Amino acid sequence: MAHHDKDKEMSWGDWIRALDDPAMARTKPEAMEHITVLDCSYANIAGCFASSIFGELGAEVIRIEPPAGDPARNFSPWGYMHMGTGLGYLNEGRNKFHITLDLEKAEGQEIFKKLAKRADVVIETFLPGVMDEMGIGYRQLSADNPGLIYCAIYTYGQFGPKANCGKADVDVADQAYSGITSVTGEPPEDPNNPRPSEVPTKQGNWMGWYAGGAWAAVSSMAALHYRTLTGKGQFIDVSPAEAFGRCINYGLTYYDGFDDTIPRVGNYDVGVFPYTYFECKDGYAFLSGFSDINWKALTTIINRPDLRDQFPTIFDRLNLDNMKIMYKEIEKWTLAHSYDEIYDAVMDYNKNIGEGIVVPGRISAPMDTMKAENWWVREAFEKINDPYYKELMMANQAWKMTESPPRVKWICRPVGADNEYVYNLKLGWGEKQLNDLKGKGVI
Amino acid sequence: MAREEYFKWAESLLDPAKTFEKPEALADIKIVELCTLILGPSLPSYLSEMGATVFKVELPGAGDTMRSLTPFAKFFRGCAMGWLKEARNKYHLAIDVRVQEGKELFRDLVKISDVVVENLRAGTMDRWGIGYRQLSEINPRIIYIALNGFGQWGPYLERPSYDAIAQSESGMAWITGFPDKLPLKSGIWLADYFGGLMGAAGVLGAIAFRDKTGKGQYIEYSQAENLMRVLDWTWLYQHFTGKGRERYGNRDVAICPSDIFHAKDQLVAIAAATDKQFKGLCEAMGKADLATDERFATQLSRLKEDHATALLDIISKWAAEKTCAEIDQLACKYGFAASSICTGKDHFKDEHLIKRNFTYTVHDPIYGDFVEEGIVPKMSETPGRIKWAGKPVGFDNEYVLKRFMGMKTDAIKGLKERNIIGKWVDQPPGRRPPEGWDGKRGTILF
Numbered sequence: 001m002a003h004h005d006k007d008k009e010m011s012w013g014d015w016i017r018a019l020d021d022p023a024m025a026r027t028k029p030e031a032m033e034h035i036t037v038l039d040c041s042y043a044n045i046a047g048c049f050a051s052s053i054f055g056e057l058g059a060e061v062i063r064i065e066p067p068a069g070d071p072a073r074n075f076s077p078w079g080y081m082h083m084g085t086g087l088g089y090l091n092e093g094r095n096k097f098h099i100t101l102d103l104e105k106a107e108g109q110e111i112f113k114k115l116a117k118r119a120d121v122v123i124e125t126f127l128p129g130v131m132d133e134m135g136i137g138y139r140q141l142s143a144d145n146p147g148l149i150y151c152a153i154y155t156y157g158q159f160g161p162k163a164n165c166g167k168a169d170v171d172v173a174d175q176a177y178s179g180i181t182s183v184t185g186e187p188p189e190d191p192n193n194p195r196p197s198e199v200p201t202k203q204g205n206w207m208g209w210y211a212g213g214a215w216a217a218v219s220s221m222a223a224l225h226y227r228t229l230t231g232k233g234q235f236i237d238v239s240p241a242e243a244f245g246r247c248i249n250y251g252l253t254y255y256d257g258f259d260d261t262i263p264r265v266g267n268y269d270v271g272v273f274p275y276t277y278f279e280c281k282d283g284y285a286f287l288s289g290f291s292d293i294n295w296k297a298l299t300t301i302i303n304r305p306d307l308r309d310q311f312p313t314i315f316d317r318l319n320l321d322n323m324k325i326m327y328k329e330i331e332k333w334t335l336a337h338s339y340d341e342i343y344d345a346v347m348d349y350n351k352n353i354g355e356g357i358v359v360p361g362r363i364s365a366p367m368d369t370m371k372a373e374n375w376w377v378r379e380a381f382e383k384i385n386d387p388y389y390k391e392l393m394m395a396n397q398a399w400k401m402t403e404s405p406p407r408v409k410w411i412c413r414p415v416g417a418d419n420e421y422v423y424n425l426k427l428g429w430g431e432k433q434l435n436d437l438k439g440k441g442v443i
Numbered sequence: 444m445a446r447e448e449y450f451k452w453a454e455s456l457l458d459p460a461k462t463f464e465k466p467e468a469l470a471d472i473k474i475v476e477l478c479t480l481i482l483g484p485s486l487p488s489y490l491s492e493m494g495a496t497v498f499k500v501e502l503p504g505a506g507d508t509m510r511s512l513t514p515f516a517k518f519f520r521g522c523a524m525g526w527l528k529e530a531r532n533k534y535h536l537a538i539d540v541r542v543q544e545g546k547e548l549f550r551d552l553v554k555i556s557d558v559v560v561e562n563l564r565a566g567t568m569d570r571w572g573i574g575y576r577q578l579s580e581i582n583p584r585i586i587y588i589a590l591n592g593f594g595q596w597g598p599y600l601e602r603p604s605y606d607a608i609a610q611s612e613s614g615m616a617w618i619t620g621f622p623d624k625l626p627l628k629s630g631i632w633l634a635d636y637f638g639g640l641m642g643a644a645g646v647l648g649a650i651a652f653r654d655k656t657g658k659g660q661y662i663e664y665s666q667a668e669n670l671m672r673v674l675d676w677t678w679l680y681q682h683f684t685g686k687g688r689e690r691y692g693n694r695d696v697a698i699c700p701s702d703i704f705h706a707k708d709q710l711v712a713i714a715a716a717t718d719k720q721f722k723g724l725c726e727a728m729g730k731a732d733l734a735t736d737e738r739f740a741t742q743l744s745r746l747k748e749d750h751a752t753a754l755l756d757i758i759s760k761w762a763a764e765k766t767c768a769e770i771d772q773l774a775c776k777y778g779f780a781a782s783s784i785c786t787g788k789d790h791f792k793d794e795h796l797i798k799r800n801f802t803y804t805v806h807d808p809i810y811g812d813f814v815e816e817g818i819v820p821k822m823s824e825t826p827g828r829i830k831w832a833g834k835p836v837g838f839d840n841e842y843v844l845k846r847f848m849g850m851k852t853d854a855i856k857g858l859k860e861r862n863i864i865g866k867w868v869d870q871p872p873g874r875r876p877p878e879g880w881d882g883k884r885g886t887i888l889f
Contacts (some may be wrong), residue, residue, distance in 0.1 A: 008576070012566035013596040015576060020595075020663050031652035034727065043716040045675070057648045071742065072718040077680050077688075077696045079746035087676035088697050127778075139452065155780075157821065160456035162795040167771075170714035170780035171699045172693070181703075181712075182786045183630030185620070197621030200710060200784045202693050202703065203629060204618030207637075209671040214640050219820030221647035222493045226468040226825050228654045234824035237457055239682070241782075242801045245818045247636035250514060250524040251787030252802060256814040257519040261786040269630045270524065272516040274606060277616070277625055284626060286611050309787075318516045338837035350603075359603045363626045365679050366614030367687035374598040380668040381678070393682045398638075398669040399645035400594070403660035404652040 020400040022379035022407075029265055031404035035224065037061045037121040038112075039096070040103065043071040044125035044169060045206050046153050046240045048092040049124020049213025050220070051123055051333045056397050056406040057096035062115070066103070068443060083389055086414060088206070091394065093412025099423065100416040100443045108442045109136050115426055116141045116148065121220050125153045128163050138235040148233040149223045158237040170261045174208025176200075177241035179251050186266040200264060211247060212240025222242065265320065273317045274298065274326060277363055278334040284363035285334055285342050289356070290314065295356035297356030301349050302333040388412040418443055452731045457821040459800035468825035472650070473556040475549075476533070477540065478505045479630050481606070482590050483562030484529045486646070490558075491532035492818060492827040496790030498552060498843060499530065503537040503865025510873035520810050521877040522833060525844055528815050530833025531805070537865050542884030543745040544863045546573050553578050558646055564603070565595045575661045586649040588662040590642050595663045604667070609634030613670035614677060614688070621692040637673075638666035646867055664889060672791075694755065698747040700724070702755055702764040703784070711767045713758060714780040718742065723777030728761045734807020790816075800827075807832045809885035810877060834885065835876045836867035842887040 010018075020036050036238050037054045039061060042045025048063075055061040063070075068294045076086030085093070102108040113136060116122055116162070122141065124131055131137040131152075138150040153168040155177060156162040185201030190193035202208075217237045243252075248368075249271070254262055267276045274295075275288045289298030295317065299308040307329055311317050317326070334342060339362055346360040362371070370393075375381045380398070385391045389411050423429040437443045472495040476487045484507070487497040493574070499619055501507050509530075513523035536552075538614020539545040550573060553559055560576060568574035568589070576585040589595060607628055610616045615679075620627030645662045653659060671678075676697055677688045693712075694703035700721070701714035716720035718741060722734040733739050738750040747753060762770060767783045774781035778821040783789070791814060796802040802818025810832050844850040844864075857866045865876040 012569040012576070015569075015598065016661065016663065017596040018663060019463050029652075029666060031648040034655065035651070049646055050671075053644055054775055057651075072747075074742040075676075075697045075716070076743075076746065077676055078748055078751075079683065080680065082679070082683060086697070087674055087679040091679055095543075127447045128453065130524075132449045132452075133446070136450075136723075153499075156795065157799055159457055159821075160795040160798040163453075164450055164608045165775045166778055167774045167782075168714070168720045168778055168780040169715060170701055170716045172703065172712045172714045174702065176712035176782040176784050179785050179787060179790055180629070180631055182784045185627065185630070186624055195557075197624050197692060199693070199703065201620055201627060202621070202712075203615070203633070204688075204690060205615065205677070206695075207633070207673070207675060210675075211637060212641070214637070214644060218489065218640065218644050218647060219493070219822060220488075221644065221651060223822060223825065225472075225647065225650055225654060226508040228651075229471065232824055234822055235453075236823070237453070237454055237821040238802075238819060239799075242799070243819050245790070245801065246816050247633060247640070248787075248816055249631050249636075250528065252444055252701040252790055252814045253519060253524050253527060254514060255787040255791045256515060257524070261788050262514060262630075263474055264630065267625060269607075269628075271512045275605070277607075277611065278465070278630060279625065280889055283740040286466045286605075286607050288607070289572075290770075291508075305467070314511075315516050318514075320515075329889070335643060340553075349773065357603065359605055359608065361604075361608035361611050363580040363611040363616055364614055365687055367681055368676065369612065369614040369671065370678060370681055374593070377672065378594060378665070378668065379596045380665070380671055393678055395668070395671040395674065398664050398666070399643065399648070400663040401645065401649065401660055402662075403656075403658050404649065406648075419787065438715070 019402040022400055023407060025405040025407045029404055032057040032059035035059040035120045036118065037123065038064060038115055038119045040064045040124040041070065044153065044209065045072060045088060045092060045171065046073065046212035046216065047123050047125040049210050050151065051092055051096060052219035054121065056408065061096040062076050065098065065099050065415060068101045079386065084414065089388065092414050094408045095410065096413070097418040097422050098413035098415065098440055099419050102442050103136065103415060104133055105442055107437070107440065110136055110172035112136050113141065117144045120149060120224065122148060122150045123153065123216060125169065127166065128152065128154055128158045133180045142233060146233055147227055147231060148221050149227065149236065151220050151236040151238060152214055152368035153212055153238050153240065155241050157238055157239045169305045171206040171209045174212065174240040174244060175202040176207060178244035179248050180244055183262050183264055183265050187264050205419055208240045210246045214239055215243040217429065268323055273323050274330060278331050280304065280334040280342055281338040283339050285339050286332065286361035286363065288359045289315065293356035294358060297349060301345055301358060302330060304329060342429040382408065384408060384411055388414065416443065452838065456823045459821065459826065462826040462828050465824060468822065469493045469495040474498065474558040474560060474562045475552050475556045477543050477592055478560055478562045479637035480509050481525070481529055482638045483560055484509065485636050486560050486590065487533065488529045488531060489643045490646070491766055492829065493824065498536055499531040499533040500536050500538050500540065500549065501836055503539055503837055503862065504868045505871065506537060512870060518872055519873065519876065522810065525872045527832045530622060531831065534839040534843050535837060536840055536843055537836040539863055540571065540573060544861065546571065548863060549573050550578065550581055551565065553585060554582050554770060555847060557584070557586060559585060562590045565591060565600060565830055567726055570793055579659065582655065584659040586640055586653065586659050587648060588664060590638060590664045590666065592665060594665040598840045606632040606635040609667040609670055613667045615675055617671045618674065618677065618688050618690055620690045622690050634666045634670050636853045638669050638866060641669050642844055660665035691836065697740065698752045700754055701757055702771050704759050706762050706765055706767040709768045709772050710784045711762060712784070713762065714772065720779045724779040727777040727779065803829055805829050805832055809834060809880065837865055839887060840864045
């Protein structure tokens with residue numbers, strides 16, 4: 001790639017924005033254009049997110065739902081529906097074709113086999129062995145299509161002592177099993193009288209499912225690369241609980257080394273202090289200042305050199321009792337200031353004195369996040385005028401890619417909306433065949 | 444075919460005991476990492492588990508700040524605990540990339556590589572002459588990903604970031620926790636670990652594109668934007684209703700029932716995502732009629748505020764009379780979801796997770812045997828694996844320069860003498876080999 005001399009004079013930000021601004025995404029090719037994904041997720045957002053990733057990167061994703069629709073279409077806050085679809089599902093319907101097919105019927109299974117013969121990736125979230133029993137599991141499908149990558153998602157996986165337990169896969173259980181819930185949440189202020197809110201706490205979103213979906217996509221894409229080199233497909237088993245658990249800072253090694261578990265410390269961090277949220281005059285602020293030099297910076301900004309003398313080393317600052325004392329003292333300063341005053345004071349120090357660095361941040365309500373111009377300029381948020389669901393907004397994937405950027409073409413489709421197109425495209429069916437199978441309840 | 448037979452087949456196909464008999468998916472991919480802390484380093488770490496060769500480049504001496512980050516300042520065999528995990532499977536190089544000759548060496552390394560991962564402040568690499576603008580000229584096939592808080596351009600460009608800031612700016616912290624408490628930061632570095640994971644998805648997308656076209660590319664990545672992408676129904680809800688999403692504790696207001704309850708002996712997560720699962724839960728509670736009660740018969744009806752609170756109250760009273768183990772057994776029998784709130788100790792002893800290589804014993808040449816969070820995807824043809832843990836600063840300099848870059852012993856010696864490459868310092872802790880190291884163990888080439 002030869003760049004002109006003029007390019008070399010451009011600032012970095014201008015130069016790269018000219019290449020990666022998502023405003024140009026729709027004029028560029030797509031990374032996964034050549035890939036077909038069949039997603040049979042059932043009441044499971046992990047599977048839906050995995051196929052969203054493929055869809056956002058350009059793959060042809062075919063969502064296969066039972067004729068009555070996926071129960072995940074009803075996952076929505078207080079049951080709020082937009083044109084018959086719940087908001088959790090609506091958000092993960094992006095770029096997918098939605099067809100119906102009854103996989104429990106023999107005829108449905110035959111049709112699925114035909115579709116899978118020419119597919120690259122199958123994603124499913126049934127209890128382990130269900131697809132196999134129906135004759136459409138990996139061992140049957142791979143006989144016809146050895147290059148197939150088949151990813152099965154389930155809390156307890158496809159093997160191991162708990163795989164056959166029969167329990168359902170729901171996000172909260174994935175989060176609980178992951179180990180992360182046990183270290184998240186406020187400890188009791190008064191251990192003899194704990195409040196209902198002082199318990200292990202899950203992430204507010206479906207984080208277990210999202211982590212599971214991410215690993216399903218990551219491993220399937222790695223398998224696609226391997227297939228490009230060798231022609232071989234494979235079977236992949238992903239547990240959302242393990243996927244989320246992999247994100248843990250240190251749980252197993254801590255127990256291995258010290259015969260103990262990491263305690264739940266609320267907004268503190270057992271390896272860094274200060275690195276936490278404080279209440280301020282008009283909201284909440286994050287402040288940090290851990291290493292000696294950054295601690296000096298923070299105590300200078302809040303004009304409390306005495307704290308520096310009292311807690312001079314990281315060993316002093318990583319003592320839980322000390323953390324509580326320091327927290328109260330820093331909070332006195334934050335409570336006396338608005339967020340903007342805090343931000344300005346910190347950034348002024350960083351810029352003009354710059355001995356060490358303090359990082360400030362606002363604890364933003366999602367409504368404020370939604371209003372912040374930054375995300376719209378960067379197209380992290382985008383308004384989409386969907387042909388069916390009309391005008392709405394969504395959060396895009398964070399990758400801004402120069403050659404094959406992700407994009408959202410449509411947000412979702414109603415149940416079976418693409419039957420006509422997809423069955424015609426893949427199997428050459430016309431109205432007669434569709435009506436015939438509709439009559440039999442297969443689609 | 445009987446279910447038992449399926450599990451036998453699945454186990455024989457995926458058995459982690461056979462891992463080292465099989466190839467690796469990304470064995471042909473070489474990654475250069477110039478990163479600190481977690482967001483950047485976790486990305487190559489994930490890909491290394493699937494076989495990528497990773498060259499982790501640090502500055503000689505103290506190296507990555509991550510080497511200091513450990514709970515309560517407790518070091519494990521001389522290593523920071525966060526470090527040990529995310530530096531695994533990597534070759535450790537220490538090059539002073541701030542000086543001209545170090546930059547040249549870095550460029551030569553990029554020439555033979557496929558991917559560059561960095562997480563410095565926007566524009567730093569460009570200023571150093573080793574950014575995408577320069578590297579894509581010497582290797583047009585290079586895939587370059589830059590991860591940070593707010594990206595490479597835009598109104599927030601000047602703002603520094605950490606994991607906790609991405610959690611707070613995205614709205615993640617605001618929707619996590621209970622209404623009577625402050626917004627809650629995750630107990631883990633969520634925006635970093637999950638950021639690295641989704642960054643890896645972007646890199647694999649770019650690899651697919653390159654496999655097809657031969658073209659490399661640049662990927663800009665903001666960890667705050669990544670968390671915004673996964674806040675499920677938040678944005679659509681706010682868009683349609685004009686109401687803000689708040690904190691609802693452990694209750695899921697979009698799936699009912701789904702909450703964490705007090706069983707007789709400990710906490711337990713209980714949920715039912717379909718009407719069938721819910722019917723199972725009702726039977727398990729000995730209240731089969733609830734499944735046909737019109738308030739609870741469908742998911743949409745259960746989700747209504749007064750129905751949901753009534754139902755959660757019934758489950759709560761029932762759970763309080765049972766032990767967690769009893770509820771778990773019923774969940775197995777009746778097919779709803781339940782789990783205890785597991786800790787590191789639980790994972791350590793969990794035969795299921797041990798069998799599945801999640802609870803993974805690493806046999807490390809320098810640090811010996813120890814246990815860490817291991818492999819997520821079980822892949823039948825190319826299973827993931829951990830070969831070694833993090834290593835001291837500059838530990839593999841000689842091996843990488845010789846084997847991958849073809850340098851002669853004298854040339855390497857020259858680089859050392861001119862301080863272009865270097866090794867660890869003894870202080871601060873976390874840089875040097877462990878106590879009692881014999882000067883040889885784990886060294887590939889002297």
